[in-house]
Amino acid sequence: MTSSKHAETTVLHAGPRAEPVTGAVAVPIYQTTSYQFRDTEHASNLFALKEIAHIYSRITNPTNEALELKLTALEGGAAAMTVSSGQAASALALQNICRAGDNIVTSTDLYGGTWNLFKHTFPTMGIEVRFVDPKDPEAFRRASDDRTRAYYAETLPNPKLAVFPIGEVARIGRSLGIPLVMDNTAAPVICKPFEHGAAIVVYSTTKYIGGHGTSIGGAIIDSGTFDWETNARRFPMLNEPDPSYHGAIWTEAVKPLGPIAYLVKARTTLQRDLGMCMSPFNAFQFIQGMETLPLRMREHCRNAEAVAEYLSRHDAVTRVIFPGMHKDRETDRRAATYLKGGRGGLVGFELAGGVEAGRGFIDALKMFYHVANIGDARSLAIHPASTTHSQLTEEEQLATGVTPGYVRLSVGIEHIDDIIADLDQALEQAQGLKKAA
Numbered sequence: 001m002t003s004s005k006h007a008e009t010t011v012l013h014a015g016p017r018a019e020p021v022t023g024a025v026a027v028p029i030y031q032t033t034s035y036q037f038r039d040t041e042h043a044s045n046l047f048a049l050k051e052i053a054h055i056y057s058r059i060t061n062p063t064n065e066a067l068e069l070k071l072t073a074l075e076g077g078a079a080a081m082t083v084s085s086g087q088a089a090s091a092l093a094l095q096n097i098c099r100a101g102d103n104i105v106t107s108t109d110l111y112g113g114t115w116n117l118f119k120h121t122f123p124t125m126g127i128e129v130r131f132v133d134p135k136d137p138e139a140f141r142r143a144s145d146d147r148t149r150a151y152y153a154e155t156l157p158n159p160k161l162a163v164f165p166i167g168e169v170a171r172i173g174r175s176l177g178i179p180l181v182m183d184n185t186a187a188p189v190i191c192k193p194f195e196h197g198a199a200i201v202v203y204s205t206t207k208y209i210g211g212h213g214t215s216i217g218g219a220i221i222d223s224g225t226f227d228w229e230t231n232a233r234r235f236p237m238l239n240e241p242d243p244s245y246h247g248a249i250w251t252e253a254v255k256p257l258g259p260i261a262y263l264v265k266a267r268t269t270l271q272r273d274l275g276m277c278m279s280p281f282n283a284f285q286f287i288q289g290m291e292t293l294p295l296r297m298r299e300h301c302r303n304a305e306a307v308a309e310y311l312s313r314h315d316a317v318t319r320v321i322f323p324g325m326h327k328d329r330e331t332d333r334r335a336a337t338y339l340k341g342g343r344g345g346l347v348g349f350e351l352a353g354g355v356e357a358g359r360g361f362i363d364a365l366k367m368f369y370h371v372a373n374i375g376d377a378r379s380l381a382i383h384p385a386s387t388t389h390s391q392l393t394e395e396e397q398l399a400t401g402v403t404p405g406y407v408r409l410s411v412g413i414e415h416i417d418d419i420i421a422d423l424d425q426a427l428e429q430a431q432g433l434k435k436a437a
């Protein structure tokens, strides 16, 4: 039963219903490196992609496959590949179609790890990264040329929490033959980037998909809707013979399997060569997480909205940063267009007392965890100016949306009264600090 359009049902029932030998309902952890071939013909068919079955767990594994099927169904895509982390997902998603001399155009509003990957590591590989402000979708068109291989952005980037114009940029990309890769880590279930024209979705499954802060992982999902062939010159890595795989031309070789040339190539070349695979144990953990993901997202969203409202009435708080509350018509319109059923679990706010108030607030929290993470079932908080963004100058911090008194909350699924009570007592202490100063 994989055809439901309801996320709550999909996450429970997509993929294998039971393990075929024992009938086990929960997906087993297939802790194996390799899989016995029936005979030599079977083995050579698998290597030639004439038959599809498991060969070696760096490339595929049945536990990982069960998670991949759930992710594919939830996103409404054609195929998925799990990887070792969210960082691996972003890197491989782009390296699959970019090589030295090529470029990508990215939104400036990025997770710090992705920023470093693009600003520092990709250039050492000869991949140029062009940063544009997502406020103006046309900036993507202006930054593109014949060597542009992809657009990249996050659905709900923090700390700004300004939703990315997915449809606008995807349309520009499709008109030029450039795929949009969306990092949907902060908005699973509530945003479906494929419905708005994105070609590829990447996740850090470490966050909401896992949901319990136990495992690092990532995933790449192929929509199966992007035309890699009409504009073949833009994608030589998919349309020219690949010497590493008997001269296969991926768009042709994979046709019998469906519109998944991009994903199959990523698995059979990059995963084979770079080996950033997810462990089956972590895949098992993410499957448990996925089964309650829609339920948890509903609670995260409901609690975050209540927190944003509470903070907006508090006199120690000078500004609340939350989708739909930006007081900028276009930014709020994008939140309403692209987020359905909630505005996510992240809330930012600014304290009048600057760095001291921010630090004082964090130190006063009793229930919230003080960690550099998001998307846990527990409520989390951090003061970016003194932690994640402390290496940046104050000017650079401001450009990324971090003011001295900015606090980021990842609102959990505890009872809302307990969440507010903890915020309330911490705000009171932070205010006390300010009065004493």
Ligand code: PLP
Binding pocket: 085, 086, 087, 088, 111, 113, 114, 154, 183, 185, 186, 203, 204, 205, 206, 216, 217, 218, 373, 374
């Ligand atoms: N993308 C976003 C939006 C993130 O917040 C993170 C991590 O915080 C990542 C990607 C990287 O994920 P991972 O830590 O699983 O490598």
